[in-house]
Amino acid sequence: MQQIKAYGAINKDADLKEMTITRRDLNDNDVSIDILYCGVCHSDIHAKNNDWGNAKYPIVPGHEIVGRVLEVGNKVATYKKGDLVGVGCMVDSCQTCSACQDDLEQFCENGMTGTYNGKDRIGGAESDHTFGGYSTSITVREEFVLTIPENLDLKAAAPLLCAGITTFSPLNHWKVKKGDKVGVVGLGGLGHMGIKFAAAMGAETIMITTSPSKAGDAKRLGASGVLISNNAQEMKEHHASFDFILNTVPVKHDINPYLNLLKRDATMCMVGAIEPLEPMHGGSLILGRKRVAGSLIGGIKETQQMLDFCGDNNIVCDVEMISIEEINQAYKRVQENDVNYRFVIDMKSLKN
Ligand code: NAP
Ligand code: ZN
Numbered sequence: 001m002q003q004i005k006a007y008g009a010i011n012k013d014a015d016l017k018e019m020t021i022t023r024r025d026l027n028d029n030d031v032s033i034d035i036l037y038c039g040v041c042h043s044d045i046h047a048k049n050n051d052w053g054n055a056k057y058p059i060v061p062g063h064e065i066v067g068r069v070l071e072v073g074n075k076v077a078t079y080k081k082g083d084l085v086g087v088g089c090m091v092d093s094c095q096t097c098s099a100c101q102d103d104l105e106q107f108c109e110n111g112m113t114g115t116y117n118g119k120d121r122i123g124g125a126e127s128d129h130t131f132g133g134y135s136t137s138i139t140v141r142e143e144f145v146l147t148i149p150e151n152l153d154l155k156a157a158a159p160l161l162c163a164g165i166t167t168f169s170p171l172n173h174w175k176v177k178k179g180d181k182v183g184v185v186g187l188g189g190l191g192h193m194g195i196k197f198a199a200a201m202g203a204e205t206i207m208i209t210t211s212p213s214k215a216g217d218a219k220r221l222g223a224s225g226v227l228i229s230n231n232a233q234e235m236k237e238h239h240a241s242f243d244f245i246l247n248t249v250p251v252k253h254d255i256n257p258y259l260n261l262l263k264r265d266a267t268m269c270m271v272g273a274i275e276p277l278e279p280m281h282g283g284s285l286i287l288g289r290k291r292v293a294g295s296l297i298g299g300i301k302e303t304q305q306m307l308d309f310c311g312d313n314n315i316v317c318d319v320e321m322i323s324i325e326e327i328n329q330a331y332k333r334v335q336e337n338d339v340n341y342r343f344v345i346d347m348k349s350l351k352n
Contacts, residue, residue, distance in 0.1 A: 006135035008060035012050040015328045021131045023139045024124030028075040038133035039064025039159035040343040062133025063089040063115040064161040086146040088161035103301040149311025156316035159342040167194035168306040169298035170269040178202030186248040187214045192341035194246045195221045248272040259284035267291040323349035
């Protein structure tokens with residue numbers, strides 16, 4: 001067992017602060033990783049604030065982890081010391097149920113193990129509660145470690161491990177293709193990657209935002225147009241014209257205006273608000289045979305596919321670097337809709 005430095009919260013009202021956690025000794029199938037950078041996802045904030053009612057404290061968030069392999073167990077075949085690797089939102093699953101067999105570990109029927117606030121299946125650390133990437137190192141079984149393409153800027157690649165796969169997976173699953181009109185709702189960490197991916201897949205990509213001030217950024221990120229969602233006239237002009245909408249809004253909201261933007265037989269996929277929504281009007285779906293769907297991150301195989309796609313197309317995230325001491329201020333700014341477009345912690349600041 002190894003004691004390491006981490007940053008976490010002891011209850012929902014506490015600021016994050018430095019603490020000591022333990023990591024298990026290396027097992028045969030484990031990879032131990034020196035964490036270089038960790039992204040700050042809005043989910044980290046939901047979890048710390050116990051917005052989903054399942055928080056166990058202390059909580060050490062962080063599931064957009066990149067770093068270098070420090071050491072590998074005897075049976076590890078894929079990785080060696082020094083490799084550039086990543087860890088996303090999961091560190092384990094049963095590996096035997098039908099979801100795991102279908103490379104959809106995020107839907108493991110026996111429950112995937114979250115990178116933080118999860119229940120560890122392996123043991124060997126002081127607590128069976130998992131601790132995330134706001135820490136100096138992490139030990140993860142080989143199957144849940146990803147390869148980061150060497151040509152990508154490592155710090156800007158960190159958020160690919162959650163924001164990247166969460167937006168890539170639904171665009172991939174619903175087969176977004178050249179010529180489709182795709183809307184991405186919410187220009188934050190997830191939304192800015194949704195725009196980049198949809199544009200790279202050849203779609204006509206429209207940023208659907210509540211913030212007129214973000215229009216310039218949306219276009220720079222690859223949007224061909226910008227739709228201000230609280231402008232009724234603009235919403236009317238785009239009525240029934242979208243093939244697919246990816247909705248990243250992080251809070252309860254009224255989805256009916258977005259459903260009116262869908263073409264007949266088109267789908268809106270929800271990835272943001274994991275909570276009750278405003279009531280949906282049946283007519284919004286029935287008139288036009290429309291669908292509302294959801295999506296959770298992506299499986300390990302698809303996450304590697306996304307990373308390779310980013311390597312091939314030179315896609316990374318737009319990041320604002322912070323030191324670990326700035327994390328509480330960064331949380332405040334994300335909640336105030338003031339992030340361009342993902343905070344990433346330089347973990348050197350925790351190692352001094
Ligand atoms: P974020 O950086 O805070 O971005 C969210 C964006 O949504 C904001 O920038 C804002 O964009 C828009 N927005 C905020 N409040 C709104 C409101 N009341 N009405 C309409 N639009 C609003 O958050 P994020 O990190 O991208 O995460 C987004 C959500 O996805 C979070 O709830 C997170 O927990 C969840 N998440 C889900 C998964 C999954 O697997 N499904 C994975 C990761 C994260 P505009 O200013 O452009 O309107
Ligand atoms: Zn996340």
